[in-house]
Each structure stands twice: as structure tokens, then as C-alpha cells.
Amino acid sequence: MVFEPPQRLVRALGETAPEGDDWLAELPEVAHEAVAQRELSVERVQVPGGRSSLVVLVRRADGTPAVLKLAPRRARPESERAALAHWGGRGTVELLEPASPGTEGVLLLERLHPDVSVRSLPEAKALLEAAGTLRRLWVDPPEGHGFETVAERTGRQARAMRAGAAADPEVAPLVEAALAAREELLAAPPEPKLLHGTFRQSKVLAGERMPWLAVGPDPVVGECAFDLARLVRDRVEDLIAQTSGAATTRRRVKRLAESLEVDRERLTGWTLFRSVESGVRARRVGREQDAELLLEFAGWL
Numbered sequence: 001m002v003f004e005p006p007q008r009l010v011r012a013l014g015e016t017a018p019e020g021d022d023w024l025a026e027l028p029e030v031a032h033e034a035v036a037q038r039e040l041s042v043e044r045v046q047v048p049g050g051r052s053s054l055v056v057l058v059r060r061a062d063g064t065p066a067v068l069k070l071a072p073r074r075a076r077p078e079s080e081r082a083a084l085a086h087w088g089g090r091g092t093v094e095l096l097e098p099a100s101p102g103t104e105g106v107l108l109l110e111r112l113h114p115d116v117s118v119r120s121l122p123e124a125k126a127l128l129e130a131a132g133t134l135r136r137l138w139v140d141p142p143e144g145h146g147f148e149t150v151a152e153r154t155g156r157q158a159r160a161m162r163a164g165a166a167a168d169p170e171v172a173p174l175v176e177a178a179l180a181a182r183e184e185l186l187a188a189p190p191e192p193k194l195l196h197g198t199f200r201q202s203k204v205l206a207g208e209r210m211p212w213l214a215v216g217p218d219p220v221v222g223e224c225a226f227d228l229a230r231l232v233r234d235r236v237e238d239l240i241a242q243t244s245g246a247a248t249t250r251r252r253v254k255r256l257a258e259s260l261e262v263d264r265e266r267l268t269g270w271t272l273f274r275s276v277e278s279g280v281r282a283r284r285v286g287r288e289q290d291a292e293l294l295l296e297f298a299g300w301l
Contacts, residue, residue, distance in 0.1 A: 003031040003045060005054055012051035015285040016074065023072040027054060031070055034106045038097075040068060046114050050216060053077070057114065065111035066096055076218060077105050079147060083194060083219035084109075091136030092214045093205075109215075112205040118212055119201035123235065127252070130201050130231055131259055133212050141194040141221045150195075150222025151186050157277045158182060164280040171280055174298055178276035181269040185223075190263075195220050195227040201234045225262045229270035232256060236297050246300040272301040 005027060013024060031054065035042055039061040046055040046067075053071035060066050071077040084095040084107075094110035097103060118129045141147060158179055165175035196203070197218035207213040220226070232253055239245040253271065257264040279294030 003028045003054065003056070006045065006047045006049040008048040008051060009054060013072070018074075021072070027070065030105075031056065031068075034068060034070065037102070038068075038108060040066070053216075055114070057111065060096075067093075067109040067111050067114070069107040069109060071105055071107070073105065076148075077107060079219055080217055081107055082142075082145075083147070083217050086142050086194065087137060087139070089209070089213075090139075091133055091210075092217070093207075094209075110207075110209075110213075112207045112213055112215065114205060116206040117202045118204040118206075119234075123238075126201050127231070127234070127256070128259075129212050130199075130204050130234075131228075131256060133204050133214050134196065134199055134227060134231065135260055137196050137199075137214060137217075138193040138224050138227070141192065145194075145221065147194065147219050147221045149192070150189075150220055150226050153197075153220050154182055154186075154273065154277075160284075161277055161280050164284055168280075168283065171276075171283070171295060174276050174295060175280065178273045178298070182273050185225075185266060185269050185273075190223045190225075190266075192221050193224055195222060195224070197227065198230065199227055200230050223266070223270075224260065225257075225266040226270045226274075228256055228260060228262055228267055229274045232267065232271045233275055233294070233297055236293050240293050240296055245297075249297070249300050268301055272298055275301070 005024060010024065035058065040058040043057040043059065046057060049055050052075040053069050056068040058066050058068045078099070081095060081099055084092055085098065089110070093112055095107065096110060097108040118126045121129060161175050161179065165172040196214060197220040198216065199214065203216050204212050204214055232249070239249055242248055253268055254264060256262070257267045275294050275298035279291045279298060282294060283291035
């Protein structure tokens with residue numbers, strides 16, 4: 001089996017790879033070793049796959065379908081493993097292998113339906129199902145956890161945003177508004193929960209145990225509005241194409257805030273911050289079309 005990484009993964013990792021990183025070059029050998037150690041039969045590499053990991057559809061020695069996921073250290077796979085273990089399959093894909101020597105960066109997971117996400121549903125139904133899935137993930141973090149906090153993660157992002165604004169004065173007003181919103185939100189945050197961290201419709205796949213289960217967390221500990229904020233801008237290209245896109249966005253914020261009992265103003269603030277951060281980052285790596293969509297969306301907030 002040739003473990004050829006999908007071009008989507010190659011492009012995404014190329015945008016963030018530190019100098020001298022050779023994870024992609026080593027990936028075929030790592031994948032072969034991971035398959036052999038676990039006595040797995042390979043079906044296929046999932047395409048287009050994700051932006052931070054190689055996903056391989058496999059079968060275990062007893063014929064049970066599973067997923068083998070391989071990710072570089074910078075994608076924080078061990079943090080994902082710890083979060084999945086804490087959730088124990090409640091609302092998320094199930095972890096099939098605990099941490100042990102030699103498992104770093106390699107996750108063996110329950111097989112869901114990889115080509116069927118909640119995004120395939122009509123928009124209103126998709127938002128409802130996604131929000132219901134997200135609610136199940138908001139639990140107390142384990143005592144003495146080592147997960148990154150929202151303050152820590154957004155602090156790193158804020159530094160990059162300031163640098164982006166200095167290099168591109170056009171985005172400076174939005175960046176300043178987003179940074180001001182962050183400072184206000186962090187001044188008096190609600191009770192922290194374990195969050196998915198990168199939740200959106202495409203991260204919710206059809207399953208057998210439950211109709212819909214979340215995959216691919218980049219877990220973080222903080223307030224629930226931070227997690228929900230990424231869902232607000234789902235299908236942003238469709239929102240931008242609508243003449244009533246701004247009004248639709250405000251209704252979406254209101255509906256999601258009410259359905260998940262999250263403060264509407266806090267949700268708006270985190271949606272602003274996360275949209276501007278994503279837009280500035282997209283512009284920095286040359287994804288200009290994505291940047292324009294995200295920054296226009298942020299301007300509605």
C-alpha cells in the first residue's frame with residue numbers, strides 16, 4: 001500500500017511547517033510501521049481528508065472497521081487522544097487504543113461514515129444537529145489537565161494578528177476590534193469547560209452508535225461561546241452570496257445562543273475574534289479568496 005498524502009494535507013501542512021520539518025517525508029514509513037504493529041488491513045487513504053493529519057480506513061485483525069489517523073506533533077495529536085479518552089465516546093468518535101510507548105502521533109479510532117457529514121443536510125437541520133452534538137462535548141475538564149486554555153491559544157493568535165495588521169494596514173481596524181473584544185471577554189469568563197476547539201459542520205460525521213458524532217478535536221479549555229463561534233460562520237461562502245447575509249448571520253447568532261444557552265454578546269465577540277484571526281491567517285499564507293470572505297463576514301459583526 002502506498003501511503004500518498006492527499007494534496008489538501010500537503011498544502012495545509014506546507015503553510016505551517018517550521019523550517020526543517022520532515023514529517024511528510026517520513027509519513028510513508030511511519031504509516032507502514034503503524035499498520036504492521038497493529039496487524040491492520042488497509043482499505044484506502046481518505047481523500048480529500050483533513051488539513052492536519054493522514055486518515056486511513058483500515059480493518060483490525062478481527063475484521064472490525066476502524067480508522068488510523070497519523071498527525072505531526074504540531075497538530076497536537078496527544079491532546080486529541082486525551083480529550084477523546086475523557087469524553088469516552090459521548091458525542092465523539094471512540095478512541096480504540098490508549099496511549100502507550102510508540103503510539104505518539106498515531107490514533108486508532110472507531111470507523112464512522114467518513115463521506116457523510118452533517119454538512120450534507122439542509123442548512124437549518126445541519127445547524128440543529130451540529131449544535132446538539134456540540135452540547136454533549138461541554139463537560140468539566142479532568143482534574144490537573146494539561147490542555148491549552150482559550151486565553152493561551154488566543155494569546156498566541158493575537159500576537160500573530162498584530163503582526164499581520166502591522167504588515168497590512170487595511171485589516172488593522174478589524175484586528176483592533178477583535179483584540180479589544182478578546183480582552184473584554186477574558187476579563188470575566190464563565191465557568192470553563194472542555195471544548196472541541198475547531199468545531200464545524202464538517203467535523204460531525206454519521207455513525208452507527210449515534211446518528212452523529214464529532215471528530216478531529218483540537219481541544220481547549222474555556223467558555224462554551226468560544227467553541228460555538230466557529231459554527232456561526234459555517235458555510236460562510238453561502239452567507240456572503242446572500243443579499244441578506246448580514247441579517248441571516250445575526251439571526252444565526254441569536255438562534256444558536258438561545259438554543260445552547262450561551263450569552264449572545266459573548267458569542268458575537270468570539271465570532272468576531274475567530275473570524276478575523278482566520279482571515280488574517282488566510283491572507284498571510286496567500287489564501288486571498290478565503291481571507292476576503294472571512295474579513296467581510298467579520299465586518300458584519
